[in-house]
Amino acid sequence: MINIEGIMNKNFSVLKNEATNENTSPKRLDTLANIPELAHLVAQNINTSPETLTKLAAHDNENILKAIVSNANTPTEILIKLGDKFPQELANNPIIDLWLLEDNNPLFERNKLTELLAKNPNTPINLLKILAQSPDYLVRSEVAKNTKIPISLLEQLATDSDKKVRQGVAENDNTPVSLLEQLATDSDKKVRQGVAENDNTPVSLLEQLATDSDKKVRQEVAKSPNTPVSLLEQLATDSNHDVRIEVAKSPNTPVNLLEQLATDPIDNIRCAVARNKNTPIKLLEKLANDPQKLVSSVAKKN
Structure with a gap:
């Protein structure tokens, strides 16, 4: 008696090996991408064409989408669309290193990807460090507000030339007292307001800000639960x-x-x-x- 199941399993195993083999042609991988059980393997293959990866991006399967975001062949527009949902996979994508060498680095532009990555507490530190160097002050300000950024980045952004970035540091719950002290004497009133709003601001700084020349700074001191x-x-x-x-x-x-x-x-x-x-x-x-x-x-x- 013929073992149909055994034959099918053997055939699937052959197809699976094809889907994972980096020597499989892009054309063959495009065909294999139509098999649901193999789609995520095709999405991982570094020989899969940008066109096939774009087609696979229409899936809602998380494993497939993660593989797409990790693949260096994925078109930039797809990475911008999906990257914020899978920041760790994007951070692991070799294309990031190439982007840093390009004049039009997508991580140095204000777009949906950079805005959401800057805000996302799950964004890996290496990506946040890149975003903290963005020429766009709004991207840097969102990084400054991110509660997961390390002290070293907070220190860097606390001296940023843009007041909105420094304000983000002043409002960040993880900003250490030493930086809050520095920002409490900032020339911009909104930065000082941010310090007064911060729940970690000590009484000694609130006392200083209670005599601030700006009424909104003094208002924030009055609102503080620590006053x-x-x-x-x-x-x-x-x-x-x-x-x-x-x-x-x-x-x-x-x-x-x-x-x-x-x-x-x-x-x-x-x-x-x-x-x-x-x-x-x-x-x-x-x-x-x-x-x-x-x-x-x-x-x-x-």
Whole structure:
């Protein structure tokens, strides 16, 4: 009796060897790519033509797509389309080294690939290092915000000529205190705002930023969960009403400061006190009789 299954297995084994053999012609590989069980092997083969790889890129099978992104013959437009989904495979692609020698290096351009790779926490360090040298400041700024970049890259980007890049470093949760101290004296107000926003900024720096000439920096200090009561007391008397509003909103503002701000001449500040969940009932009752309707209405609802 003929063993049909055995013959089929033997035939498949032959086809599999063809799909993996680097000496198989591109034309034959294109034919083998039509066999679903062999498609991922064809996608891995360094002799597979760009045309076949483009055809295989229409698949939704992850193993096939990973193999395509790893293959040096894959057209640049396909790598741009798929590279951010499989950053490790892209990092392992030999084409990256060739791109670095080209004038039109796709990793030095702002496109879908570079934007998404710069943001992706799974992007390998070697790719992030390349992106950190991009001539496009927006790509560098996204790298600066990436929480997975090493300290060495944060140090490099903290001295970037573009303020948006330095702001990204200032906002990064992994930026060490030594760099936050450096950026707290930056000439650009948005960089200093980024330091004030950072949850890792120590009290000593918040104290420094609480006297900043820019009101938005002082606002961010008032918003910070790390700001001590002593600083909130200082900011509660700030000359700018937007800063005082942030103190009135803060869940860390003590009752005595809420009582003080409840008499502020600015309606929006009294309204913020009325909305604050820590405002005691006695103070809410007082604000319920505020001459400004919005204040009294909010106090009655709190």
